[in-house]
Amino acid sequence: MRRFVDIAYTGVAAVLLHPLRSGVTVACVVAVLAPYLAGLGVSKGVAEQAAESIRSGADMYVTGERFGRTAPLPLERAQGIRALDGVTRVVPRIVGRLTLGKDDEEAVLVGISPRDLPSGLRCVEGTLYDPASLNDLVIGTELARRLGLHVGSLIPPFYQNPQGERVSRFVGVFRSDVSLWQARLILTSFATASAVFAERDTASDLLVYCRAGYEEAVSRSILRLPATGGVAPRLRVATARDLDVLLPRGLLHREGIFNLHFLLGFAVSILVVLVTSGFGLAERRREIGILKATGWQTDEVLWRSVAESVVLAVAAAALSVLLAFAWLRLFNGYWVASLFLAGVGTVPAIRIPARLTPVPALVALVMSLAVVMIGTLYASWRAATVPPTEAMR
């Protein structure tokens, strides 16, 4: 046992024997792992905020459908839904896209007239719009920064409406940490949103609130409601439960090019470690040749390499976790957040939602061990199995 510990200790010393090689190996692994961990951290943060949006949102969302695509709903459809057993409230909402400013900044305009607002709002700096007054707007932080707007700013008419256009006033700015989706949001009353989009008596969706246990029955009843008018869109319902099912539950749910990019990154880093640890480093081959010439067995050489790899891999994984943590928490996802989140700037104006959990950290350790071990052990085994005279040449 003592012999194995002594050999392992020489492996630790070998890390210091080639500081440049060790540094390149650790840097190579950190360069791939840190953005991967940052991405997973942001993903977890977004999923938590999505869960909050389901918990605090409506019980179901009713939209119209034409040609298999979403279409606006006539407001009169709300009457039939309100009359259903179990429905407590139906709130029409408008969600639409518009561009503002000389650089055509993307904005999401939401028009809703909520009831029962708390007296002291914590999510807004300034005030919320008065549902009775037209063209009072609350703006998201990313949009406010890009357009140079603040509480009290007035903007000239930015829309066209046959009934006339008005100057709009920004009465509040959302706090940067309340949600990712407030970044480019403009929140206003339903009437103002109708005027901005020049759409009368229609809503993009109806928010339906119902008594506990009635969700399924109400959902079925809504779908059975008779159509009103010849060109009325068909109804489509998404319940809070449907949305909850969509939430990714683990690493395996992330897919597409996000994982593919990093898979390629790991493959390339294995090749880099291979080059730095044997194939490209003649000095290291000679060192193994000398060890063999002085009586070391192949398994002892490999054990020494394992110890060296473990030290390098643990150091690389720990540094990756620390770097990802600092990147997300101290630097608020500077640059990396704009890669993963559409509509967020290089220097985010919002608090980036992020959380590093133990599973990604353990995955980072396993990945790091795999990359360094594969890269190091194969090169060491090749050098240890040739005659010492050839290895030392």
Add this chain to the structure above:
Amino acid sequence: MKGPAILLLVVTALASLAAVLVACDALPRSAADGATEFQRIVGGLGFGSSAQLIPCSYDFSPRLEDGCDADTWPIPGGRYFCPRHGLSLLAYRPPEKHAAGTDMQANRHAAIR
């Protein structure tokens, strides 16, 4: 032999610090002050990894669309060209279809089978 001992100490310290940070970050915590209030006011908004409605409003929220916008326009079947669905950090499938008429279609398909 001081060098290797110091190296082991440094690596152990780094690993411990990383473990403590991850453990602290993983502790359950309540939503940010005002997050619940925001979602109540807007009636539940947002879901995916996008803060804007283009290129794909489905990536903003599946409440607004039940599939990728690019699927039908400008090229039919264009979902595979949608830039968000390549690098979507929070990939999710379309919600279960609840639309008027779909029950009837399902019954018809069942009858055919």
